[in-house]
Amino acid sequence: MAAAGRGAPRKTAGGRTLAWDQIRPAPVILVSGTQTFLADRAIGVLRDYLRAEDPSVEIHEVYADSVGPGELQTLASPSLFGEPRLVIVRGVEKMSDSFLADALAYLASPADGATVLLRHGGGVRGKKLLDAVRSAGDRGIEVACAELKKEQERHDFAAAEFARASRRIRPRALQSLVTAFSGDLAELAAACQQLIADTSGDITEAVVDQYYGGRAETTAFAVADAAVQGDYASALGGLRNALSSGVDPVPLVAAIAMKVRGLAKVSGSRGSSAELAKRLGMAPWQVERAQRDLRGWTDAGLGVAIQALADADAAVKGESRDPVFAVERLIGIIAAKGGVRGGRRAAGERPGR
Structure with a gap:
């Protein structure tokens, strides 16, 4: 069982820790991490796979804080006709003491034909069980579902969505989509699926x-x-249109900061786009775009821009009575590649301040 994706497995004491899209059947599967959407995706992939293998599979879903003593073993035990079983246990981070004892006993001797999936949403409770699964050898695997905090991680996630559907999306289109849904992975996934379903040809x-x-x-x-x-x-025109439609200045400054950070990382670096991408933690196309955007910039100009960004960030987060003016001034400095545009206002000499 293998799903196309970019999640990279890593070694643990007991073997492999799999990414969400690499989940596969095993006697006991620990789905760990705080990223609920990815965990639900992984569980769904496993459920669909087992149903495709045998439509008669029995599926039970329970919660670790309400499972009675001995119930886990009962659910996983073979039925009269020997159908395969999938037992999904949610909320393992809230497990009762009796469930912990039952789960450890079950892990030592799993039932034939059964898959027990333990969903642990984070925290220290249940560490003894987690460590036992991680060191259980062939009896247990872990599927990690951590938050995708970096832009590159969300970029790779979205790219994999289109790759699984054998659809091409152009780099700038992918970047725009990832940026549009930077705060919610579920919304990003839904947007990818909508574009896949509603469009044909390359997505631009x-x-x-x-x-x-x-x-x-x-x-x-x-x-x-x-x-x-x-x-x-x-x-400036885009800024004013955005503000008139209710966009907050904070994400505007954040977007500019992201662009300037990319310029600063690439500035002065030597090597191919692939080499720089690996070294700087960027995608190759992001490196190439930054190299083009760097034309006309100097190190001194980048220094001025970075300081202006720090000032604007503080201003839009409460240190100024006029955050809109702070963003206007920032855009003047950035557009002049570290200089000043926009006359007295861009220079910060607004009357009455």
Whole structure:
């Protein structure tokens, strides 16, 4: 059983820890981590796989804090006709003492034809059971479902969604989509599936904009793009349109900061895009884009931009009575590649301040 994806397994004391999209049958499976969406995805993949293998599979779903003594063994034991069994135990981080004892006993001698899946959502409770699964050899595997905190991780997740469907999405379109749904992995997955279902051919940036151009983060990304490229008029116009439609200044500054951080990481680096991507923790196309955007920038200009970003970030988070002006000034500095555009206002000499 193998699902296409980019989750990389790592070694543990008992063997392999699998990514969510590498889940496979085993006597006992520990699905660990705080990322609920990925955990539910993994459980669904396993359930569908076992049903495809044998439609008669018996599926039981229980909660660890309400399972009675001996109930786990009963659910996993062969039935009269010997159908395969899948027992999904949720909330293992809230398990009772009796369940812990039963689970440890079961792990030592799993029932034939049964798969017991333990869903642990994080925390220290149940560590003894988790460690036992991790060191159980062939009797147990762990499937890790950690939060995807880095942009590159969300980028890889979305890319895998399209790869599984054998659909091509252009790099800029993928970046726009990931940026549009930076705060919710479930929404990002749903957006990927909607584009896969509703469109044909290559998915372009125009297609993504047609579906999700109203997302605040997408708007912020467009403003940041224009500013870094030196297109002051477009960046300022995009900013004012975004603000008039209710976009908060905070994600606007965050989007610009993301772009400038990419420039700073690539600036002065030597090597192929693949080499730099591996070294800097970026995708190759992101490196190539940053290399193009760096034209006209100097190290001194980047230093000015980074300081301006720090000032603007503080301003939009409560240190200024006029956060909109702070973003306008930031865009002037970024569009001038570390200089100043926009006259007195861009220079911070607003009357009455």
